[in-house]
Amino acid sequence: MPELRRDPITGEWVVIASERSKRPSDFTAHSPGREEQDREKCPFCPSNESMTPPEIMAFRQPGSQRNGPGWWVRVIPNKYPALGIEGDLNKAGQGMYDWMNGVGAHEVIIETPQHDKSLAFLDTRQIEDVLWAYRARYLDLKKDARLKYILIFRNYGRVAGASLGHPHSQLVATPIIPGVVAAELQGARRYMEYRDRCVFCDMLRQETEEKRRLVAENEHFIAFEPYAAKCPFETWLLPKRHAASFAAIAAEEQTGFAAILGETLRRLHVCLNDPPYNYNIHTAPCNTDDQEDFHWHLSISPRLTIAAGFEMGTGIYINVTPPETAAEYLREVDLEAAALSGEESGVASESGGE
């Protein structure tokens, strides 16, 4: 069972994943990414379902069998979970230190049966089904009283921490409210107390008026480069309707979310030649109905530069591309060219390597 340990100075929690334990020689190649697996051995490809733990849910063709082919989105437990679903939450002191067993959930959302089809180039309808799978898993895990927060995220490309090339997202549920989430909630609350307005709604207003950092817009969402972007081409997708939780999304909003997510990923793909990236959904903690304080959104961080000693020691990121410049480049992308290039090189960053 993994364990959670707390830094006695900052109060930040760390997962010690003893089951994944590595010896020094496992690191000495200095290339943290594992090799791309070929299709026959890919545990996420149709017909290889037995290579994964039994599925939690799937969108399937009528008549197809659980843990067999015939699905178009499939959710499974992570084979090497960062946090384990079994058992009660135990807490203890270890001398001056604070300890907790690693109770939680860690799931994988396989986004398509097609090994080489990047999320950016899936049909909007298929992207929407991936988002519905996110929501279904979110709502199911929210019932578990041990879990305080559910993070949905995507690592794309080896440089961004993906170890398998087949398109997938992940979900981790934690027994604590993570520090980054607590800081965002607290900041949004502080702004609300001071101004009696939502900070995200204010951003929506200023970005839509100024347009300098705007990348795309549809009826329900904007995509923009944040004013204080931490890295080149950091991009946020923000719903126009104020809602604390991603799970509160309405059907017509989900369609708009899928459309702007696909479009934004395609713009990044063309502009930056299929960059590695991480995306996260920022949403309120489970069972928080403070609809006034928070406003859910998705942030995409391309991995183009390295955070080093300065960033680690200060938390201040150095961004070499002003967000206004990045937005201009992204707006200029020819999306028809994107459609073509996507057919050819949807997972280029997986095979291209570092």
Next chain:
Amino acid sequence: MPELRRDPITGEWVVIASERSKRPSDFTAHSPGREEQDREKCPFCPSNESMTPPEIMAFRQPGSQRNGPGWWVRVIPNKYPALGIEGDLNKAGQGMYDWMNGVGAHEVIIETPQHDKSLAFLDTRQIEDVLWAYRARYLDLKKDARLKYILIFRNYGRVAGASLGHPHSQLVATPIIPGVVAAELQGARRYMEYRDRCVFCDMLRQETEEKRRLVAENEHFIAFEPYAAKCPFETWLLPKRHAASFAAIAAEEQTGFAAILGETLRRLHVCLNDPPYNYNIHTAPCNTDDQEDFHWHLSISPRLTIAAGFEMGTGIYINVTPPETAAEYLREVDLEAAALSGEESGVASESGGE
């Protein structure tokens, strides 16, 4: 002039380094590290002093000329500074956002004239002079009332963000107290208020008694793996005497600091085959004499795994090597073998690449 922008939600500052501005095509190789330069073109090698901005200070042979050879430690302004030393600090709003011009300092400490000699394998006396140079620059910049914090750090290896192979450290002075620093100060203060003891002194006591996470010890310092290590083989050097600021170090402590820094880096070098790493000195902000609250130290983070979407979205790091295991491996290292291997491969990670 670089600018500082504040995230309106979390309050975190970001440096937008417009002078370093990059176009999309600059990123598309997806290999953030630049190439190693050969010795003739290395701006940090003796006789190439004219390739750098004029030196700020140097330890030199008697009779040698400023900005010429004859030095053994040399400090210069960074040619591409993250923050600029000129001008007054200006602050302004930009709609809902907060802005500041990027006033500060960014210096490079060249640790040795020898291009291929890693810090780990310098004589203790030479390491000590590097540390004296750190302190001299710290004390000089501390006089500048515009500067609130001074971070001294080292990026080693391309994966850890180093762009030049010649051994060097860096110093960045900021016009604000960085978020990571504020969180550490606040945490140490909270612990002190609650227990009336220093959290670092308590760690020193528990680690010295338990010994499970201890890596090395001398009269003035311990080296240990922290209980809640964020990454495999994270190692801290903690002075035994409580002091808030690195600058308060006494002469005999500096010798002990140099000795344990060298020993720890050699243990990491042998154990992990010359890993890339970052180290930072955690010290109190300039002009803070709260000697009771903080306790300076140095943290070393080998770059062996990739922080991805989960870490970005939660701030919770997943560490696959328990610190007790890492400490055991590091204690077992044969330092005589280290001395030999260091002669041969002091900068292996530079040429080895990702």
